[in-house]
Amino acid sequence: MLIEKNIQRQTLTLNLQGELDMNTSETLRQAIDTEIERRGIRTVILNLEEVSFIDSSGLGVILGRYKKLLPMGGKMIITNVPSHIYKIMELSGLPRIIEFENTPSRKMEGREK
Amino acid sequence: MKNQLELTFTSLPGNVGIARMLIASVAAQLDLALSDIEELKVVISEAVSNSIIHGYKNKEDMPITLRIEYDEKKLKILVRDQGCGIPDIEQAMQPAYSTDPERMGLGFVFMQSFMDDLQVESTVNEGTTVIMVKELENIRPSKH
Numbered sequence: 001m002l003i004e005k006n007i008q009r010q011t012l013t014l015n016l017q018g019e020l021d022m023n024t025s026e027t028l029r030q031a032i033d034t035e036i037e038r039r040g041i042r043t044v045i046l047n048l049e050e051v052s053f054i055d056s057s058g059l060g061v062i063l064g065r066y067k068k069l070l071p072m073g074g075k076m077i078i079t080n081v082p083s084h085i086y087k088i089m090e091l092s093g094l095p096r097i098i099e100f101e102n103t104p105s106r107k108m109e110g111r112e113k
Numbered sequence: 114m115k116n117q118l119e120l121t122f123t124s125l126p127g128n129v130g131i132a133r134m135l136i137a138s139v140a141a142q143l144d145l146a147l148s149d150i151e152e153l154k155v156v157i158s159e160a161v162s163n164s165i166i167h168g169y170k171n172k173e174d175m176p177i178t179l180r181i182e183y184d185e186k187k188l189k190i191l192v193r194d195q196g197c198g199i200p201d202i203e204q205a206m207q208p209a210y211s212t213d214p215e216r217m218g219l220g221f222v223f224m225q226s227f228m229d230d231l232q233v234e235s236t237v238n239e240g241t242t243v244i245m246v247k248e249l250e251n252i253r254p255s256k257h
């Protein structure tokens with residue numbers, strides 16, 4: 001898992017690349033938690049465009065970071081999810097909890113109109 | 114069953130990815146669609162991760178056995194650990210149930226949704242075996 005960090009004011013954008021499983025999700029957890037605690041980050045944008053795999057361990061870490069941000073008045077946005085990853089996320093119920101931007105279904109809706 | 118593979122590996126987190134590669138190779142050989150390959154990677158990831166995280170409490174030098182059997186009609190995946198076992202299997206398999214507050218309790222949900230049959234055998238202090246079957250007849254391209 002490669003994590004590219006970008007910080008602007010209180011917004012942390014992470015471009016993730018690779019597989020998000022029990023072996024790599026700990027790195028993501030630390031990357032986000034450190035910035036929340038050290039720099040007072042309140043908005044986390046996760047760009048999943050280059051993520052090739054996700055399972056429950058990855059989903060758990062994402063939801064956990066969201067739950068940590070919430071009581072601080074923070075928020076999380078997940079963007080550019082590849083369609084096969086989005087299917088797994090949908091089954092987990094995450095899109096009903098966290099804000100998604102530029103999801104495969106929305107792209108398709110756009111095309112139909 | 115026409116082909117059988119069995120692999121015993123150490124409970125290292127990095128081996129979850131190796132187990133995924135193995136099932137992806139088998140699925141590719143069976144000409145399964147990409148979406149089916151993705152699902153099989155998820156179920157194997159869930160079963161092996163559970164053995165490492167729950168069965169062995171992240172102890173890294175314990176044995177996990179992965180057995181894959183298949184023919185044109187069905188694919189069977191078995192994952193076995195000799196870990197702590199599950200006291201109440203029915204409860205453990207409930208959606209969103211987890212003994213770890215940081216986890217979502219999704220592993221068995223994915224295994225159940227993506228496979229046609231899921232059996233869990235477990236004995237406390239002896240270990241857990243997960244057996245999953247995917248029927249291939251309706252999802253493989255027919256070659257007539």
Ligand SMILES: Nc1ncnc2c1ncn2[C@@H]1O[C@H](COP(=O)(O)OP(=O)(O)OP(=O)(O)O)[C@@H](O)[C@H]1O
Pocket residue numbers: 056057060159163164165167168169194196197198199205206210211212213216217218219220221222241
């Ligand atoms: N191999 C195993 N050995 C011991 N306990 C297990 C094993 N597999 C599952 N369990 C128990 O069953 C529960 C449910 O498993 P499941 O995979 O559905 O959720 P989880 O692992 O807790 O969370 P997630 O899979 O979303 O990360 C676990 O919390 C654990 O208590």
Ligand SMILES: [Mg+2]
Pocket residue numbers: 056159162163219220221
């Ligand atoms: Mg699990």
